[in-house]
Amino acid sequence: MTQTxxxxxxxxxxxxxxxxxxxxxxIPLAVIAYFFHRALIVYAAFGLLDVIxxxxxxxxxxxxxxxxxxxxxxLLSPFNLFMDLICLPYWNKGIYQLTDLPERYQAEIQTLIxxxxxxxxxxxxxxxxxxxxxxxxxxxxxxKILESSVDIPEYRxxxxxxxxxxxxxxxxxxxTDRHFxxxxxxxxxxxxxxxxxxxxxxxKVGDVVHRWKDEKLFIFDDTLQHESHNESDGLRYCxxxxxxxxxxxxxxxxxxxxxxxxxxxxxxxxxxxNWTFIK
Numbered sequence: 356m357t358q359t360x361x362x363x364x365x366x367x368x369x370x371x372x373x374x375x376x377x378x379x380x381x382i383p384l385a386v387i388a389y390f391f392h393r394a395l396i397v398y399a400a401f402g403l404l405d406v407i408x409x410x411x412x413x414x415x416x417x418x419x420x421x422x423x424x425x426x427x428x429x430l431l432s433p434f435n436l437f438m439d440l441i442c443l444p445y446w447n448k449g450i451y452q453l454t455d456l457p458e459r460y461q462a463e464i465q466t467l468i469x470x471x472x473x474x475x476x477x478x479x480x481x482x483x484x485x486x487x488x489x490x491x492x493x494x495x496x497x498x499k500i501l502e503s504s505v506d507i508p509e510y511r512x513x514x515x516x517x518x519x520x521x522x523x524x525x526x527x528x529x530x531t532d533r534h535f536x537x538x539x540x541x542x543x544x545x546x547x548x549x550x551x552x553x554x555x556x557x558x559k560v561g562d563v564v565h566r567w568k569d570e571k572l573f574i575f576d577d578t579l580q581h582e583s584h585n586e587s588d589g590l591r592y593c594x595x596x597x598x599x600x601x602x603x604x605x606x607x608x609x610x611x612x613x614x615x616x617x618x619x620x621x622x623x624x625x626x627x628x629n630w631t632f633i634k
Contacts, residue, residue, distance in 0.1 A: 398432075405432040408449065409580050410561045416580055425535040428578055435539040436577060436612075442602040451542065451574040457601055463514045464544055467594060468572075468574075471508035471548045479505045479591050481521060483633050484590065489531075491595070492633040497616035498609070504634055511559040514526055516605065518612050519597035522548070523630075528593035531629075536577030540611050543577040544596035555586035567591070582613070 405428070406412070406420045419425050428435070439447055444614035453461055471477070483504075484490050493501050498518045501512075510520045518541055538545065545558060547567040557566040558573055560581040565573045575581070585591040601610045620627070 356533075360454065365544070372488075376450055389533075398426060398429075400427045401432040401436060401524070404436060405429070406579075408447075412528060418462060419533065419580070420535065423459050424532070425580070427537045428535040431537055435525050438539045438600070438608075441604060442532075442600050443608065445601040447539070447576055447594045447600075449576050449579055454576065454600075456574070460516050463517050464546075464596070464598065465574075466509055466514075467517070467596060468546055469518060470507055471594055474507050474509075476505070476507060476522065477549050480633070481590075482594065484524050484526070486526070487524075487631040488526050490633050491627060491630040492524075493519070494520040495520040495621070497597070497612050499616060502634075516599045517596060518599060518609075519595070521595040523583075523593050523595045524633075525583065525591040525593075527588045527590065528586060530584040531582050533580050535580055538615060539576060539610050539630035540600065540615065541597040542600055543575055544594070544598055545573045545575075546594040546596070547571045548592040548594060549590070551587070551591065552588075553589070556584065560585045568591075589634050591629065616622050 379403040402421060406417060406425075409416055409420075421429055448455065453464065456464075479491065480490075483492075492503060492505065493504075494503055494507060495501060495517075496519055500511055500513070546573075547556075554566050554568055556568070557564050558581060559565070560575050560579050599605050599612070602608060
């Protein structure tokens with residue numbers, strides 16, 4: 356009898372890998388559901404409240420949130436929904452214009468943007484990128500000032516609202532998968548430093564596509580599903596900034612960010628495993 360070999364890239368093989376991956380997540384949940392079904396029902400309710408913020412809400416997005424790379428976001432959904440409550444009356448719009456933020460927030464963001472150009476940040480990073488697919492340099496991370504070989508004085512000073520300052524660099528033909536950020540204590544601020552003319556360089560949040568050739572600044576809640584693409588033949592340099600959410604209790608959010616940093620610092624590399632750190 357002739358044995359039929361299945362190509363690693365065949366639909367049958369892909370379906371098998373998908374099923375195997377799904378079972379690895381479903382079986383532990385089934386065990387938890389059996390022993391802790393009441394707690395799981397409550398957790399599922401929190402997750403549903405959280406995931407329906409995404410547009411469009413599709414079956415693949417829901418699967419990814421509960422059983423894929425959004426699992427941590429689901430686990431933190433009670434915390435994130437609580438952050439939404441304590442930030443009221445500043446309702447979470449998901450995607451922001453700079454003018455949607457209070458003026459004092461705008462001023463801090465503008466300081467970083469001005470410094471990127473006046474200090475020729477792209478020029479300072481060009482030689483460090485080389486052939487790396489995706490590079491990341493941090494000047495501050497969750498409120499802690501880090502050592503860096505690139506000297507930008509404005510990025511070493513403390514701010515009242517800004518907590519992370521970095522630059523993400525995509526080499527040509529580099530993209531991320533669709534993914535969810537873990538927490539909603541901060542909002543993500545991206546600013547494309549170098550001029551982009553190609554429409555195939557963009558960030559997508561839900562059904563919103565933001566092309567860097569049209570607008571250099573983009574602010575959003577990164578617990579929404581998002582992805583970044585550079586399908587051009589050039590490099591893309593983006594300021595990568597986390598800023599406290601507008602609220603009447605910024606001191607409380609700042610304390611939470613410090614707590615997150617202390618907990619997450621030992622495993623920070625896990626969150627950036629597909630990036631090369633630039634010192």
